[in-house]
Amino acid sequence: MVGVLDxxxxxxxxxxxxxxxxxxxxxxxxxxxxxxxxxxxxxxxRKVREALTYLDLDVLIYPCPKRGPHFREQVKLRGGTYQFPYLDDPNTNIQMYESDAIIRYLFDTYGNGRRPVALSLGPLTNLGASLPGLFRGRTGAYYRASRLPKRPLELYGYEASPYCRLVREVLSSLELPYLLHNVASGSPSRSHFVERSGKLQVPYLFDPNTDIAMFESRDIVAYLEATYAID
Ligand SMILES: N[C@@H](CCC(=O)N[C@@H](CS)C(=O)NCC(=O)O)C(=O)O
Structure with missing residues (x-):
């Protein structure tokens, strides 16, 4: 349930x-x-997701909340340790840990090689990326029992949207995999998004398991809780 304080x-x-x-x-x-x-x-x-928004990249997100039973284990199997973020780029067959290395790789491969200042300041970037935690705490960081969907959900949004954050937190704690379509300001994908959804508003969720599509973070959160949470 999304409240005014959230x-x-x-x-x-x-x-x-x-x-x-x-x-x-x-x-x-x-x-x-x-x-x-x-x-x-x-x-x-968060730093890595910010880079993905900046570079307008679609990404299949496998949430790995603490105590999550599914995707954490995949990371351990593939990379050898429980450390997040972990990137797998099937286009180049590259897998890596370490947020700074991932961000550098993303800008070298899909951008012009130059990272925005906010993502290139080392410890200061880490400090800045920690600040949202002052307000959202560890919301989304711990697993809550859920049903795993057969197919990944789809979410249109961008990292800094306050409403998208509320949806991502639930997707994360319920460990629901989703294809994130970044459609931030200036995104060439925005026209395709409007064609598909009917208007330019995020978050927009499509669930291929139930064929349900919806706007409004409050409705999306209620839908995810009702469909996938086991409480
Ligand atoms: N230097 C690493 C630090 C990553 C890191 O410490 N990640 C924490 C989560 S914020 C982690 O993997 N903790 C282990 C766990 O959650 O089990 C990076 O920049 O990617």
């Missing part, structure tokens, strides 16, 4: 970290979505 706190989180609002210089486009293992409430994961 919305206010999510706006405050965006105010202290207004990164991941718009698209920057783009170069090569990947044929397939990238895969990212991450969770909400992790500042290192």
């Amino acid at each position: 919305v206010a706190a999510s706006f405050a989180a965006t105010l202290v970290r207004p990164v991941g609002l718009r698209v920057g210089a783009l170069r090569a486009r990947p044929k397939q979505p990238l895969h990212l293992y991450e969770f909400e409430g992790c500042p290192f994961c």
